[in-house]
Amino acid sequence: GAGVSQSPSNKVTEKGKDVELRCDPISGHTALYWYRQSLGQGLEFLIYFQGNSAPDKSGLPSDRFSAERTGGSVSTLTIQRTQQEDSAVYLCATSYGQGTEAFFGQGTRLTVV
């Protein structure tokens, strides 16, 4: 596609429920990143995928968070048993290769009530 696409744009969920956030990368981009931005804060790295290599999961805040990338394309970030502190904007970025210019999607605003 023309740009990085994320869905849904907004998600309101009840505490304790599981949520899935989706990221469709720019066609041909092999690197994919997930970030989290809490209200008024900077961007917190969550996870990085590069091609078929094992992902860098060093930024995931707890074992309730997981992500996968199928066929080197679409990625899904899953948050299990959501907590109120998970409320944030989740941003996905992709780049052509490792260390090259990254482009961000519009984000998914998650609200846990």
Add this chain to the structure above:
Amino acid sequence: GIQVEQSPPDLILQEGANSTLRCNFSDSVNNLQWFHQNPWGQLINLFYIPSGTKQNGRLSATTVATERYSLLYISSSQTTDSGVYFCAGFTGGGNKLTFGTGTQLKVEL
């Protein structure tokens, strides 16, 4: 870990004024980028500037990688320039785009 500091943290300008935003990094980072986060939260790419100087309209940027800093120049500022400006560089072998602390810019009429 690597720290990326931006200054000033907040800036208020009158429309038409010029400004310089600074990004300092504590260790070597690669392939520095500048982003503008608009009031709707969208991150807009401004510059991909590992080194040297680039210009795009009223904006220009300079990165001196050997001295671990980058500068973003905004000339003849407009109200639409308002938002948060982030610099970010790749660390950890290119696995992680580490973001700076951001500069909140407000341009007033």
